[in-house]
Amino acid sequence: MIDEVVMLRHGRTSYNLAHRLQGQIDVPLDIVGQWQADQSGYALASRFYWAKVSRLAANPHMIAQPPVDAAERTDISQYAEAPAARRRMVVISSDLYRAQQTAHAFADLLGLDVTCDARLRERSFGQWEGLTREEIKAIDAEAYASWKQHTGGETRYGVESRAHVGERGANAVRALIADPAYADETPTTMMLVGHGSWITAAVSNLLGLAPDGMNALGGMRNACWCRLKVRHTINGQPATQPLFDLEEYNTAPAIANTADWENGPADLRGPHMPGWKPIVW
Incomplete structure (x- = not known):
């Protein structure tokens, strides 16, 4: 069963840089967004390395073996006996390409599949999609x-x-938790890769916060994540609906504390790339 949900926002796009509302317009990552996705992917892959061991334990034929004349063969039983083999990770992404790119920056490092799900799409901004705040005003x-x-x-x-x-968003999370594919006894971490407004709104709903008061959480930065613990019991008795505890919000990899996270390193910024500036309402 799913006992942990991680929600990761996609990296930067050209629309993010220009402060244009993307909504459900399909825009890929820009060069800095790919760097952000890779940095978060490295950090999360290190943190969830157990997921690679779990995958190999379930697929021992994929464990690398030396040539037949080597002194020893790789001991497959080490993988089967590792505590990591008793957990599972699933990676589910919005079907918009920027989210898929971000999902693969993490999942590919661990050899995990990425499943696309349109229910994770960003908030639709209707006729405002593609516009800046100045244009809307x-x-x-x-x-x-x-x-x-x-x-x-x-x-x-x-x-x-x-x-x-x-x-x-909350309905999608609850439906995925109830999905028979993940509802067995195997403890499971579900990684959802999507969009800032969707994540903030879904988390607010899951925590029972007022939808128009969700700025109490603050916005999600590009390629940052939040983590929720999922509880299925109350005082030892099964709960009618899973309960959620927010344990991390808007967490970034360590490099974000020392580098210019929104603009990326200098060696990625060409002469025609404008600098990122905070949103001014």
Whole structure:
């Protein structure tokens, strides 16, 4: 059964850099976004290295063996007997390409498959997709102000409400936890790779927070993650619905504390790449 959920936001895209609302527009990572995804992938692969051992224990034919004339063969029983063999990790990504790229930056290091699921897609921003905040304000300053104040004016332009994206995200998480493919007795970590608004809204819903108060959590930075513990019992009795404890939020790899995370290292930035600047409402 799934007892841990990790949610990882995709790396930077050209739309992120320009502060354009992506929503469900399919935009790939830019060069800095790929670097971010790789750095988080390395950090998470190190942390969850047990998942590689688990995969090899379940597929012993994939364990590397030396030539037949070697003094010894690799001891397969070490993998089967390792505690890691008794856990499982599954990686599920939004079907938008930027999320898939980020998912593979982690999963490929451990030899894990990536399953795509459209339920993890970003919040739809309707007619506002592809626009900057300045462009939105020029079209309808009143709706822009309502969006900023969390009073729902953006929905007039077909933007998915905060409440709906939170409910959609939480329902997807609960459905995946209940999926028979993962509902056996094997303790399982589920890695969900997706989008900032979707993650924040889904976590808020799972924790029972007000959908329009979700800024209490703060926004997710590119290629950062959160982690929830999933509890299936209350005082030793089965719970009717899984319960969630938020144990990490907006966590970045250690390199983010020493490097310019949003702009990436200098040797990746060409002469025509603008610098990233914080969003100004």
